[in-house]
Amino acid sequence: MKVLDLQCGQQHVFEGWFASEDDFSDQFGRGLVTCPVCGDPQVQKMLSAPRLNLRAARQEPAATPGHGRASASKHRGGGAVAGPSVAAFQAQLLQAMRQVVASAEDVGDRFADQARAMHQGEVESRNIRGRTTPEVAMELAEEGIDVLPLPDLSVLKETLQ
Ligand SMILES: [Zn+2]
Numbered sequence: 001m002k003v004l005d006l007q008c009g010q011q012h013v014f015e016g017w018f019a020s021e022d023d024f025s026d027q028f029g030r031g032l033v034t035c036p037v038c039g040d041p042q043v044q045k046m047l048s049a050p051r052l053n054l055r056a057a058r059q060e061p062a063a064t065p066g067h068g069r070a071s072a073s074k075h076r077g078g079g080a081v082a083g084p085s086v087a088a089f090q091a092q093l094l095q096a097m098r099q100v101v102a103s104a105e106d107v108g109d110r111f112a113d114q115a116r117a118m119h120q121g122e123v124e125s126r127n128i129r130g131r132t133t134p135e136v137a138m139e140l141a142e143e144g145i146d147v148l149p150l151p152d153l154s155v156l157k158e159t160l161q
Pocket of ligand 1: 008009010012035036037038
């Protein structure tokens, strides 16, 4: 598994996971590597590798100068270096929210009723979304019902494709 730090033409930074360097080159060549934030196919590898290489090289005996790169990428793959960038995290979060919204049944104003009915086993459990007031959402939470507040649902729905 090869984890690459990538950056699109709009300066969004994200991680790309590939089977190998060749796999990346192949997908990149066919235009399959796009920015998760804006869909820009003009992605390029970030220049963070040399910095990692320098750090790794310092920790290694001077007798093995050729191993800096290999050791650095192994280190990177182990996840010991800083995690995904903020931009990548935001993109993942937005995508996850869109998936929740897309897969959930819209019960509209019956949200609280449906949530309680599911909680009490009166109806089959499923993902639902709908509208409720902050006060009712608080009551549901106190009754032990998991409620996930979503930021402006209409905006998420509009961007659903
Ligand atoms: Zn982008």
